[in-house]
Each structure stands twice: as C-alpha cells, then as structure tokens.
C-alpha cells in the first residue's frame with residue numbers, strides 16, 4: 314500500500330490501519346486486509362495485534378518504527394510485559410510479529426484473568442478536541458483501552474460507543490467514522506483515574522528486562538517486611554487488607570472484579586504476598602503499589618524488583634549491600650531527602666512510603682541515613698506547622714477582640730493587662746510562650762493592654778463622673794478612696810492629672 318499513515322504518539326496500531334482504509338477510500342474490510350497485510354484472515358485486534366511485521370514493512374520508508382517500537386509504543390503490550398517471565402515475553406513478541414491466532418491472549422493470561430477486557434469502542438471527548446487541534450483528525454488512543462478501566466487518565470469519564478470490536482472480526486473501525494453514533498458516558502471515579510494514570514506510566518517504560526516470578530515473590534515479601542507487616546515467615550494479611558481497603562473502596566474493587574474477602578484464604582491480595590506461581594495482572598500489582606508505594610514510579614519499582622538477587626530459599630532473603638548499585642542508592646537517598654525536606658524526619662517516617670524507604674535505607678545505607686537524619690532532625694521545616702501558627706495568630710486575635718467591647722462599658726473592671734487578657738484564653742501558656750510567632754497577637758497586646766497609668770486614670774475619671782452625677786463634692790481623699798487608689802502608688806502621670814484637677 315502506498316502512503317500507509319504514520320502512527321501518532323500513543324495511537325493503537327488498530328487505529329492506524331483503520332485510518333489507512335479511510336485515506337485510501339477502502340470500504341470493504343477484506344480489501345483493506347489484502348492491501349495492508351496481504352492476508353485476508355487477519356483479525357482486527359485492538360489491544361495486542363499480530364502481523365506487526367507487515368506493518369513495520371509498510372512503514373519501512375520512514376526509517377523508523379521497528380517491530381519492537383511498534384509493539385511497545387502502539388499496543389497495550391507494555392502493561393503486561395513487566396509482569397511476565399522473560400521467556401514468555403520473548404514468545405509473545407514472536408507471536409505479535411507474525412501470526413498468533415489468539416495464542417497471544419492465552420499466553421498473556423488475558424482470557425483467564427480476573428480483569429475483564431471490555432471490547433466496546435470508546436473515546437475521551439476532551440482528548441478528541443486536543444487531537445483535532447494538534448493533528449486535524451481523530452484516532453484511537455492506547456490510554457482509553459486499559460483492561461478493566463474505562464476512564465481517561467487525564468480527563469476521567471469515557472464515552473462508550475455501541476460497537477464491539479469482536480462483532481466484526483476483520484473490520485478496523487476508524488474513530489472518525491463512528492463519531493455520530495449514539496453514545497453512553499461511562500462512570501468514572503478518582504480511584505479508577507489513579508489506576509489509569511498508573512497504567513499510562515507503564516506505557517512509557519522502555520523495552521527492558523522483566524522481574525522473574527521469584528523476584529516478584531521476594532519483592533512483595535520485602536514490602537511486607539519493610540512495612541512491619543510480617544513476623545518471621547508469617548504475613549499479616551489482615552493488616553495488608555486494611556491498608557488496601559483504606560486506599561480503594563470496596564465498590565471500586567468490585568467493579569474491577571478484584572473484590573477482596575478477608576475471611577477467604579485464597580484472595581488475589583493474599584496470593585500476591587505469597588510465592589508467585591503465576592503472573593498477576595497490572596491492576597493487581599497497581600492496587601498494591603498505590604496502597605503502599607504511592608511516591609514511587611512504576612519503572613522505579615520494576616527496576617528495583619528486577620535487581621533483587623534471589624536465592625533458592627526466597628523467604629529468608631535479604632538485600633545485600635554489595636548487590637545494590639550506587640544509582641539505586643542515589644535514587645533512594647534523593648527520595649528520602651525530598652520527603653524529609655517536606656515533612657521532617659518524623660513526618661516522613663509517618664508516611665507509608667516514607668516508612669518503607671526509611672526501613673530500606675536503614676538496612677542498606679545506615680551511616681548515610683543516620684547522618685542525614687541527625688542534620689535534619691532539629692529543623693522545623695514543616696509548612697503545615699507554619700500555617701498552624703498563622704491560623705492560630707488569626708484565631709487568637711479574634712478571640713481577644715471579642716473581649717474588648719465588654720470592657721469598654723465597664724470602667725470599674727480590673728486592669729486589662731496583657732496577662733489579664735491572655736488569662737481569658739484557653740491556651741494561655743502556649744500563646745504566651747510563642748508570642749514571637751504570633752505577630753498579630755503581639756500587636757493587639759501592644760495596642761490594647763492597659764498600662765498602670767492608663768488603669769489609674771480610667772478609675773479616677775470613672776469615680777469623678779460617678780460623684781458628679783450624684784452631685785457629691787469632689788474631695789481628693791474621697792475620690793482616691795472610691796477609686797481604690799493610694800496616693801503613694803500613683804504614677805507620675807496620674808499625679809499630674811490629679812494636680813490639674815485641683816482637688817482639696
């Protein structure tokens with residue numbers, strides 16, 4: 314075929330073939346198969362297509378798009394590849410290169426998986442707008458077709474078309490041709506979007522080695538140890554369950570067909586923390602990673618698992634320092650530094666992922682960890698705490714202001730010293746000790762707290778007003794006695810005012 318279209322970033326090969334049909338004006342599905350694959354038996358497969366070699370051949374003139382590149386960047390293979398054995402991965406690539414006749418889905422466990430593949434065509438209306446602006450046409454994007462998830466990792470709910478790819482096995486539907494069809498919007502929730510984001514991160518992982526089943530076994534065993542969820546060989550499955558349920562609602566897990574029954578001995582969650590005898594789906598791995606290692610990227614986790622040196626007896630496995638490469642140490646150190654700068658040493662350890670990181674560094678890089686922590690222990694860098702002080706400042710000032718009006722009408726009350734005002738607060742001693750962190754409160758006290766002179770004058774004036782109101786004569790000794798002031802203790806300014814009043 315001349316001018317076979319070049320795949321757009323993250324476009325499914327299925328979509329590129331469909332566009333080829335539109336470009337050439339080919340309406341017969343069989344004719345399209347003839348032109349593109351030179352084979353009328355090719356099945357139009359969305360997720361894991363075969364005959365990739367024929368497509369690489371069509372794109373030969375571009376000088377790009379090797380078979381491997383097409384499989385890793387234009388199919389859903391990358392969400393399976395980290396979780397299957399090397400041998401299986403090799404076989405899968407062979408099958409996808411040529412003809413597989415459904416064997417690829419069996420090989421990757423798609424057919425037998427708890428995660429249901431839904432083959433209704435679907436799209437994200439928001440992504441569609443962007444595609445049109447950028448490329449002037451529409452195409453099927455990989456991230457709309459993660460098995461079990463029907464959400465766009467960026468925008469959420471997808472629009473579901475009433476067309477299943479399995480209905481016409483040899484037909485490649487182009488997105489543009491279906492846009493006028495009746496549509497239904499799928500339900501979306503933040504947990505599904507979170508999983509879709511995780512899946513799209515898997516799509517970006519370049520071709521590389523996958524951890525073996527033994528390495529995955531050790532990885533989850535270590536995870537339980539790091540989070541103190543194991544005692545010897547015993548794994549605390551109930552606590553693992555609690556943690557997952559805290560992160561993912563039961564309804565979400567049910568929607569994914571990954572519901573958990575803590576009373577049953579054979580749930581997928583229990584099995585993933587046991588010896589791996591078969592592969593687990595990307596969603597099962599993802600749910601655990603997002604519950605425990607939310608700050609780590611999937612490729613970091615996969616690389617980490619791939620580096621685990623396993624021995625025959627996996628359950629007594631511990632990481633040996635000599636095995637750990639410097640670059641891994643550096644990554645972990647940087648992650649820990651970042652967490653500590655943000656949360657402080659104690660705060661970082663309270664985070665689930667922080668605690669695991671701490672445990673890992675403690676086992677593998679103790680001197681560095683202790684040294685770094687001691688440097689950062691005393692520093693108060695917690696922004697939350699700063700925020701708290703500011704809030705506390707505002708709240709306290711409001712409380713203090715509320716004390717004022719009551720005072721205005723009451724001239725006979727006690728002296729409104731800073732101490733007296735602070736005593737009215739519930740947390741007096743905290744406020745008193747931290748006035749330097751509370752600028753508003755300090756300013757309030759400076760302005761409104763009564764000095765001794767102000768207090769004496771207030772009493773003096775009040776008494777004089779009262780006496781004149783009752784038409785009593787203002788004799789000095791009467792005024793002083795009624796005001797509760799002794800001549801010896803009068804401040805200089807009060808004496809001055811008293812003298813000016815010329816009382817006898």
Ligand SMILES: [Zn+2]
Pocket residue numbers: 437438439440441465466467468469
């Ligand atoms: Zn979208």
